[in-house]
Amino acid sequence: MRTWTLPLYWRVCLINGTVFLAGTLALLLLPVSVSRRTVVSEALVLTLGLAVMLVTNALLLRASLAPIDRVVRQMATVDLLEPGQRLPTGTRGPGARLVASFNAMLDRLEAERSGSDARALAAEEEERHRIARELHDEVGQQLTVVLLGLKQVQRRAPAELVEELELVRESARAGLDDVRRVARELRPGVLDDLGLHSALAALATGFSAHGGATVRRSIAPGLPALPPATELVVYRVAQEALTNAARHARATRVELTLQRLGDRVVLGVADDGRGLVADAAGAGLRGMRERARSVGGLLEIDSAPGQGTRVRLSVPVDPS
Template identity: 90%
Template sequence: MRTQTVPLYWKVCLINGAVFLAGTVALLFFPVSVSRRPLVSEAVVLTLGLTVMLVLNALLLRASLAPIDRVVRQMAKVDLLEPGQRLPGGAGGPGGHLVASFNAMLDRLESERSSSDARALAAEEEERHRIARELHDEVGQQLTVVLLGLKQVQQRAPAELVDELELVRESARAGLDDVRRVARELRPGVLDDLGLHSALAALATGFSAHGGATVRRSIAPGLPALPPATELVVYRVAQEALTNAARHARATSVELTLQRLGDRVVLGVEDDGRGLPAGASGAGVRGMRERARSVGGVLELTGSPGKGTRVRLSVPVEAT
């Protein structure tokens, strides 16, 4: 059976009543009186008595109300994107129960948000997969047919039209390459077929080849196998970090590393770009944090204007 505690309202009333009762008893049993014209000694006695009553009242109320102030301050600054923000417990009474309830509420909110993020990210990946498949199967095949048709037309066309048809074929071929590249970015097949190591290598090579910054990669050998969902998160964070380095930071050189530190695998992406602006919290950064949190990972962004940016993602290694 749950223990019934005294409501905070009645506890405050009882504390104040006890203090005033103590003051009344003191006036009854101690030879203290006040003249019609109060003397200095009488004023001193009354002042001391009032001071003792106020201090005693404050000390008794502090134990009950101080936890409430801590909860109010924590509620004003709590951020669900930064999990683990809890108030120290251990105190009894209504304040202690309030702190425990507040921490339990944060546990539930973080758990529900993590589950919601995981479902949203799974749906997003499924939609990416569908769009990539349609691009590859529908648009890619249609462009291939166009290329074959242009080739046949070019063989039968008059000599003065051959060069123009060749330009059209080159444009169609470039469009087909772009469609295939977008499909690979939407759904990295190499990640499913060859694993995270090869997928990151292909990502870095493709990033450098398409006008991005020069990427130096260092992937430690013998890394433990990660769950497919975790591998996808590592890949997506690396992809977003490289994109930000080229699009926003205007970096010319990026270093990508993947290694094991203790019971975690750590991805690092460091660039020499313009640096991280103060209070940076765009959609890309929020997306990376949500992905990291969905697999129990921790994302850290460091940097300052003019000194580049470093993205560090650490994900747990499952025990085998």
């Protein structure tokens, strides 16, 4: 059953009216009066009465209006990428109802954002899959045909052209390798075929082989199986962290760890680079946070100038 309560506007009017009524009754009932020429004692009584009225009015209004200031301050600092920021409800009254409504609004916004982020990330992964498939099936196949054709031409070409044709073949072969590497980065087939452990190992090896920092990996044995969506988030966060370490932090050594702590699996990526810089703290880090939230994970980033960057992602073993 819903209880009826006065709106905040009428509560303020009622509080002020009560204070003024109390002051009027005090003037009527108490043996005090004011002369035509106000003396010091009368001025003291009036001043004391006014102070009592102001203090009483302030104390009565504080319980109703103070929560509004807390809501205003929270609205100025709340970040939907950092879930769980709620105000204490406190006592009853319109202020408490306002705080409760504000917390309920944050619940709805976080739920809606989480759902929209999950749909956007699913669409992004689908688009990555499509582009990777087209690169592999279309561009990769065409480059393979070019390589085979150049090999046939090279066999029948004059001796003075063999060396030039070999250089062209090497360029085509390098292009084919780049296409395959990009396709693997867009859609890691090893993640679907062999699982997260092998995918992270291949990621670290490929990262070191293509001019990145030296990666030392430590993956604990016996880790529980994670849902495919969670494994993909762990892989993408590791991929983005390694990219930031080489591209932005200019790191030379990176340590990649994966272990279980309680009911969560924790991914750690720590580098010895120059720390997080402004050009790296944009869409990449926001994307990592959104991915983590889409599977109920928590992303923590610790960085200081000249002291490297540490990325820590913890995801629940049980998605429920």
